[in-house]
Amino acid sequence: xxxxxxYGAIEIGGTKIICAVGTEDGTIQERTxxxxxxxxxxxxxxxDFFSGSGISSLGVGTFGPxxxxxxxxxxxxxxxxxxxxxxxxxxGGLLRNALKVPxxxxxxxxxxxxxxASFGAxxxxxxxxxxxxxxxxxxxxxxxxxxxxxxxHPEGGHSKVMMHPDETIxxxxxxxxxxxxxxxxGPAVERRCxxxxxxxxxxxxxxxxxxxxxxxxxxxxxxxLSPNVIVMGGGVMEQSHLFPMVRDGxxxxxxxxxxxxxxxxxxxxxxxxxxxxxxALLGCIRMASEVFGHPLSHL
Amino acid sequence: xxxxxxYGAIEIGGTKIICAVGTEDGTIQERTxxxxxxxxxxxxxxxDFFSGSGISSLGVGTFGPxxxxxxxxxxxxxxxxxxxxxxxxxxGGLLRNALKVPxxxxxxxxxxxxxxASFGAxxxxxxxxxxxxxxxxxxxxxxxxxxxxxxxHPEGGHSKVMMHPDETIxxxxxxxxxxxxxxxxGPAVERRCxxxxxxxxxxxxxxxxxxxxxxxxxxxxxxxLSPNVIVMGGGVMEQSHLFPMVRDGxxxxxxxxxxxxxxxxxxxxxxxxxxxxxxALLGCIRMASEVFGHPLSHL
Numbered sequence: 008x009x010x011x012x013x014y015g016a017i018e019i020g021g022t023k024i025i026c027a028v029g030t031e032d033g034t035i036q037e038r039t040x041x042x043x044x045x046x047x048x049x050x051x052x053x054x055d056f057f058s059g060s061g062i063s064s065l066g067v068g069t070f071g072p073x074x075x076x077x078x079x080x081x082x083x084x085x086x087x088x089x090x091x092x093x094x095x096x097x098x099g100g101l102l103r104n105a106l107k108v109p110x111x112x113x114x115x116x117x118x119x120x121x122x123x124a125s126f127g128a129x130x131x132x133x134x135x136x137x138x139x140x141x142x143x144x145x146x147x148x149x150x151x152x153x154x155x156x157x158x159x160h161p162e163g164g165h166s167k168v169m170m171h172p173d174e175t176i177x178x179x180x181x182x183x184x185x186x187x188x189x190x191x192x193g194p195a196v197e198r199r200c201x202x203x204x205x206x207x208x209x210x211x212x213x214x215x216x217x218x219x220x221x222x223x224x225x226x227x228x229x230x231x232l233s234p235n236v237i238v239m240g241g242g243v244m245e246q247s248h249l250f251p252m253v254r255d256g257x258x259x260x261x262x263x264x265x266x267x268x269x270x271x272x273x274x275x276x277x278x279x280x281x282x283x284x285x286x287a288l289l290g291c292i293r294m295a296s297e298v299f300g301h302p303l304s305h306l
Numbered sequence: 307x308x309x310x311x312x313y314g315a316i317e318i319g320g321t322k323i324i325c326a327v328g329t330e331d332g333t334i335q336e337r338t339x340x341x342x343x344x345x346x347x348x349x350x351x352x353x354d355f356f357s358g359s360g361i362s363s364l365g366v367g368t369f370g371p372x373x374x375x376x377x378x379x380x381x382x383x384x385x386x387x388x389x390x391x392x393x394x395x396x397x398g399g400l401l402r403n404a405l406k407v408p409x410x411x412x413x414x415x416x417x418x419x420x421x422x423a424s425f426g427a428x429x430x431x432x433x434x435x436x437x438x439x440x441x442x443x444x445x446x447x448x449x450x451x452x453x454x455x456x457x458x459h460p461e462g463g464h465s466k467v468m469m470h471p472d473e474t475i476x477x478x479x480x481x482x483x484x485x486x487x488x489x490x491x492g493p494a495v496e497r498r499c500x501x502x503x504x505x506x507x508x509x510x511x512x513x514x515x516x517x518x519x520x521x522x523x524x525x526x527x528x529x530x531l532s533p534n535v536i537v538m539g540g541g542v543m544e545q546s547h548l549f550p551m552v553r554d555g556x557x558x559x560x561x562x563x564x565x566x567x568x569x570x571x572x573x574x575x576x577x578x579x580x581x582x583x584x585x586a587l588l589g590c591i592r593m594a595s596e597v598f599g600h601p602l603s604h605l
Contacts, residue, residue: 134456146530150449150456155532157433157449158566163530165563169468169521183565223466231445231462231530233454264464264481267457 015062015108016291017053019069019098021090021142024049026056029292033126033286034103036124045092046101054105064109064301065102066294068118068287069078071145073098075112077155080104083112089181089277100305113289115139116161117154117278119240122290127281128238137286138163140221141241144188148232150291164188168223175199191220193243200246209248218249222256225277229257235269240280253277312414313598314361314407315590316352317414318368318397320389320441323348325355328591332425335583344391345400353404361428363408363600364401365593367417367586370444372397374411374455379403382411385458386481410597414438414586415460416453418539418579419446426580427537435533436585437462439520440540443487447531451592467522470515474498490519492542508547517548521555524576530554534568539579552576 013036016027020043027038039056043049057065070093072086083099103110113121120129120137129135129149137147144164148155155161165186176198178189189195196204200213207213225237243249254273270276280286315326319342326337338355341350354365369392371385382398402409412420419428419436428434428448436446443463447454454460464485464521475497477488488494493501499512506512524536543546553572569575579585 051561134454150454155433155449157532158534158568159532161530161532162563166468166526166529167468167559169466185559218391227526228464228530231460231527233456233458233460235457260466260482260484262481264461268456270554300593 012100012296012299013061014292014295015057015060015065015106016288016295017065017067017069017102018118018287019043019049019067020115021070024053025136025288026053027288027292028057028060028062029289031292031296033289033292035064035288038288046096046098047092048290050096050098050105053102053226057106062106062108062295064295064299065106065111066118066291066298067098067102067110067112068115068291068294069112071114071162072113072159073114075160083110089219109298109301111294113290113294114145114147114160116145116147116148117149118290118294119286120149120238120290121152121154121293122282122286122288123238123240123280124149124152125293126289127286128278129236132235134140134232134234136228136232136237137280138154138224138228138237138239139241140191140239140243141193144192144224144241146228148234163224163228166224166227171219173212173216187220187224189242191217191224196243196257202245209246209249214246214249214252217243218252218256221249221253222260225253226260229261230271238275238280239277240282240284240286244279247279250277256283311362311595311598312360313591313594314359314364314405315355315587315594316364316366316368316401316416317586317590318342318348318366319414320346320369322354324587325352325590326587327356327359327361328588330591330595331589334591337587345395345397346391349395349397349404352401356405361405361407361594363594363598364405364410365417365590365597366397366401366409366411367414367558367590367593368397368411370413370415370461371458372411372413374459377509382409396542400484408600411446412453412589412594413446413459413592415444415446417446417447417589417593418460418585419450419537419589420592421581421585421587422537422539423448423451424592425588426537426585427577431534433531433533435527435531436538436579437523437527437536437538438540439490439498439538439542440492441533443491443523443540445527446503446532461492462523462527465523465526467519470518472511472515486519486523489583490516490523490542495542503542508545513548513551516542517551517555520548520552523561524556525559528560528569536576537579538576539581539583539585543578546578548589549576
């Protein structure tokens with residue numbers, strides 16, 4: 008139907024920004040992408056894309072940390088972060104004021120989790136954990152489709168891991184000498200091997216080290232969050248031979264402790280993303296459809 | 307008012323069971339306790355206590371693991387656990403069928419978290435993490451007052467900790483050689499020192515080891531769950547000198563990463579229970595008041 012409502016979606020990553028228009032069923036009708044630069048140049052490009060598109064509302068998934076509790080123009084403000092140009096950018100307010108539609112903002116990983124829970128590998132599951140392993144490591148968590156917030160949004164990629172006995176590098180995280188992101192993100196793999204993960208053979212022992220860290224993260228998230236399914240995505244997880252290795256590491260660590268029917272078969276409990284890189288964008292569409300109807304002053 | 311509605315509460319621990327009758331405002335009117343034995347002797351004692359009490363509904367917090375997703379008589383069933391007599395006990399169904407009132411069941415730690423969130427140190431906070439450090443270590447988590455379930459309920463006491471370099475004992479956990487419960491529960495303190503924590507001087511170096519483990523657990527829960535406040539209770543935490551030590555350990559591990567206003571002051575972010583051991587019982591009263599009005603067939 009030509010009069011079907013359309014929603015806007017913006018995924019803001021460290022290197023690229025994707026804007027899209029789609030419908031409630033998760034169909035993307037139009038999309039564009041451009042490299043991430045600064046709010047001064049990028050926010051106008053975003054609003055230009057949606058100008059005249061007739062979107063009813065907008066969902067935004069951005070690198071964090073982002074303030075989801077501020078009211079008015081403070082809602083969806085990027086907090087102090089390594090990307091200095093973006094630190095303090097009142098992203099949510101800028102977009103809402105320019106486009107005059109309700110705007111929902113979340114972390115890129117929560118958006119991806121909403122996407123998987125709504126349309127992907129978490130569909131039909133009560134509580135969904137999404138772990139992205141790429142330039143950084145992030146976690147998103149949804150409870151009956153609603154993202155976990157609280158103090159901010161989960162930052163579980165920075166939770167502690169124990170160093171592998173054969174480790175040769177120091178943490179790549181600028182904050183933590185001992186976090187999952189520091190030892191298992193794409194840049195950590197590259198520091199360890201001097202080359203990017205996709206060029207490393209599947210049988211290289213470095214993948215055992217990678218799986219050692221990821222399985223610690225998965226085990227801790229599993230025990231602390233009690234999710235119904237764990238979806239893993241991001242560039243590093245495109246090395247699909249990591250999945251059985253991570254599952255083995257988790258199984259070994261659990262020692263059979265309180266395994267339920269759903270988690271007994273780790274092949275169906277720890278699964279790859281089904282949305283081929285569009286999970287955050289589709290999550291933003293869902294966020295937009297949920298914020299639609301709220302008055303502009305709601306947030 | 308004599309016609310004020312009353313609710314039942316049962317806290318089932320490894321060594322004792324407490325039954326109480328109270329009102330919605332958290333007033334306990336009557337309580338009894340007896341040692342934990344077996345379902346065959348204990349369930350009748352519970353139902354006898356409430357017989358004729360006129361309670362409108364019942365909340366139960368029990369040692370886990372407990373199935374919160376089963377329907378009918380399967381709801382609130384104790385799963386396979388070290389307490390063999392209780393493994394498989396259909397607790398929720400037995401109590402509901404005997405008392406003919408709606409029954410809500412949760413883990414003892416989720417019940418305690420509900421208590422703190424409703425009446426204690428988490429009151430007024432959006433998302434509350436409760437960590438108990440006693441015979442075992444458990445975590446409970448509430449989101450706007452509702453407990454986190456998912457696959458089951460959090461079992462974060464079994465998440466991974468890195469061993470202290472001066473550690474002299476092996477894990478006391480029968481499952482995990484490397485979990486928080488294994489190294490920081492009361493029995494772990496006792497194995498390490500040959501005596502119970504309350505008899506160990508405050509300046510004994512063993513408390514540094516204890517805080518080392520607890521601060522790892524708190525840091526991981528903080529990053530994974532993003533709570534608005536962290537309440538700690540249980541027998542071991544009655545050693546109140548542990549609080550500043552745990553806060554110091556957490557502060558050191560965070561390295562200033564994404565600290566928000568609420569978490570910048572760890573003195574008000576990581577706090578002792580305010581309910582003096584009644585947190586689970588009060589949580590059960592709240593659970594009962596929330597399940598009241600649901601038909602018996604609801605669960």
